[in-house]
Amino acid sequence: MTDEQPPDREEPQAREDRESVSLDPETVRRLRAMTRMVAEDMQRHVAQIVIPFRERAAEIREQAEAALAGVRSTLERAGRAAVDAIERTVPPNWDLADPRGLVELFRGRFDLAVEGVVVTWVPRNSVLNAIENTDDGDDRRAVLVANADAILEDCRQALQLVADSDGRPVTVMLAGYGLEAVDAAGDGRWAAAQALAVNVLETSIRRLLGKKLPQLRDESIEWDDAATLYWLRESMTMVAVQPALEGWWPDRQPVPARLDRHATVHAVDPVQYTQANALQAVMLVASLLREAHQMWLRRSRPVIGRCRT
Structure with missing residues (x-):
């Protein structure tokens, strides 16, 4: 008896499937070109969405910060006015x-x-x-x-x-x-x-x-x-x-x-x-x-x- 294993034999259906998806080089080149075009087009669309959003987000952030600064200023003035009113009302001999x-x-x-x-x-x-x-x-x-x-x-x-x-x-x-x-x-x-x-x-x-x-x-x-x-x-x-x-x-x-x-x-x-x-x-x-x-x-x-x- 010999220890050698028989060579693997490819099933007929598997071989048929492999042969059926074989593409010629020109088709592969065209598919790759189309893939690049789709990717580039997607990048352009994403850029058109994301970049303006970032710019708008910065604008919104600036507006929000300005509004908050105004609110803080208003609250500070209101707080000072309230303290002044209390100080005018509370008997001055109190602490x-x-x-x-x-x-x-x-x-x-x-x-x-x-x-x-x-x-x-x-x-x-x-x-x-x-x-x-x-x-x-x-x-x-x-x-x-x-x-x-x-x-x-x-x-x-x-x-x-x-x-x-x-x-x-x-x-x-x-x-x-x-x-x-x-x-x-x-x-x-x-x-x-x-x-x-x-x-x-x-x-x-x-x-x-x-x-x-x-x-x-x-x-x-x-x-x-x-x-x-x-x-x-x-x-x-x-x-x-x-x-x-x-x-x-x-x-x-x-x-x-x-x-x-x-x-x-x-x-x-x-x-x-x-x-x-x-x-x-x-x-x-x-x-x-x-x-x-x-x-x-x-x-x-x-x-x-x-x-x-």
Whole structure:
């Protein structure tokens, strides 16, 4: 036996198929030429589509960038305008960089004002922060006494601005008397300062707000999520006055330690006449007159009477 393998034999059908597709050289040349022509034609068509698209895409991109630049500029201007508006509205004695944010800052200060703490225009932010960290009225009064010089300086600046202005004459006049109360306090005449400041406060309520004391005392001034910043600032100014108007009945109640208009007028007593109460009275006057002057500049009616009840 031999190890040699028989030669492969091509099947007849395969050989027939191979022979049937054989092309002569001229046909092959023509097919290749046609293929090149088709390829070149396709390249031309693709170029006619792609190149203009690229050019148009660049044009569109430039237009989009120009439009975005315009939008950015508009947003920047709107942002600056919004910040300016907020800065004009937020009491200048507040710190806009407060980590609580603007809404929570307003809410926290509003709650303080409801408790009788003066928060608008005076005193400065560091004193307000110290008051916020107290637990009760005694601690708050201690903060006022500890910061008496700074508080009087703040009140003087606020009242001097009104007194030196061309504002409403009655407001200018009352600011002058408020400054006399500040002077008395600065000289250590706390009782005189308290008595004068309380009378200026009462006159301001009657003549500037057009309200009788019980009307302001009983006015419902509550937090409103939909309120404007102006409304909130005016409301905080007014609501801080209310606790001083609560009333005191000498035949039924002991002389209160907190500032009380009725007790100041009708009960000369060391429990009522204190350095802390004198400072509170002067701050109420400075805050109310400064806000009244601002409302006059804006030609707006006082918020009292417009509050939601």
